[in-house]
Amino acid sequence: MAHLTQADLQALNETFESRTPVELLQWAATVFGRRVALMSAMQKAGTALAHMVYAHGLAMDVLFVDTGVMFQETLDTRDRVRQEYGLNVITLSPELTMEQQTRAHGVLYLTPEGQTRCCEMRKTEPLLAVRGRYDALIGGLRRGEGERRSRVPILAVDSRLNVLRINALANFSNEALEAYVEANNVIVNPLHAQGYTTIGCNRCTTPVLPNEPARAGRWRHLGPWAMYCGINPTDVGRSEPHEFLDWPQDLIDTVLGQKTDFAI
Numbered sequence: 001m002a003h004l005t006q007a008d009l010q011a012l013n014e015t016f017e018s019r020t021p022v023e024l025l026q027w028a029a030t031v032f033g034r035r036v037a038l039m040s041a042m043q044k045a046g047t048a049l050a051h052m053v054y055a056h057g058l059a060m061d062v063l064f065v066d067t068g069v070m071f072q073e074t075l076d077t078r079d080r081v082r083q084e085y086g087l088n089v090i091t092l093s094p095e096l097t098m099e100q101q102t103r104a105h106g107v108l109y110l111t112p113e114g115q116t117r118c119c120e121m122r123k124t125e126p127l128l129a130v131r132g133r134y135d136a137l138i139g140g141l142r143r144g145e146g147e148r149r150s151r152v153p154i155l156a157v158d159s160r161l162n163v164l165r166i167n168a169l170a171n172f173s174n175e176a177l178e179a180y181v182e183a184n185n186v187i188v189n190p191l192h193a194q195g196y197t198t199i200g201c202n203r204c205t206t207p208v209l210p211n212e213p214a215r216a217g218r219w220r221h222l223g224p225w226a227m228y229c230g231i232n233p234t235d236v237g238r239s240e241p242h243e244f245l246d247w248p249q250d251l252i253d254t255v256l257g258q259k260t261d262f263a264i
């Protein structure tokens, strides 16, 4: 096995800055085949990506982490994506129900330390269960979200999952996302129209006021507002230059464009 570091990705990341989301999805499908999946929390960016996958006939799984305390609207959106876009949506679940977890550990999400443990058990660990099944995961993080995501790279190392994270919408502005959704009649989680700018678990998400930051509705009871669950390595500083993927040299060469005729 060889190492692919975040630093090794710098040149490719610079090249990809001028590529569209669809071009990045097509690159991922070509390079990784069935070993790439789309992650979607069934928020607007995630369903827009699902629509692009569907509209361009790309064959890839869609991973949805169901913490067991999702809004019914989010579960309904997942079901619509599966039925209307015909995608293979795989639901990943935690080991314990929220009731079992509460009996064993108490109401964790009411303290910052407990929130970290709860998100680890209910979000990150279910995703870790697919370690080894994929080489790359596509997500919907956008720089337009601001705060820690304002400088998110297009390609990021996720050493914990040993996958390349592909933030295909990193450059997609708020306006571009809205325009795409409107022009393509994309399936949209109805909670967005009810004041939820971002959508997570029902225990930890509220609507936001017009003058509040977009993430003000996440863990509002804990504050400050710029909190993240840790499922994305770039949110919590796990894509630093020294981080690396433990991959076969062939795969590294393919990703870096040293072993394929496919040029983007």
Ligand code: SF4
Pocket (backbone or CB within 6 Å): 067, 069, 108, 109, 114, 115, 116, 118, 119, 120, 122, 123, 200, 201, 203, 204, 229
């Ligand atoms: S968002 Fe809240 S309920 Fe959901 S996993 Fe994290 S702490 Fe637990």
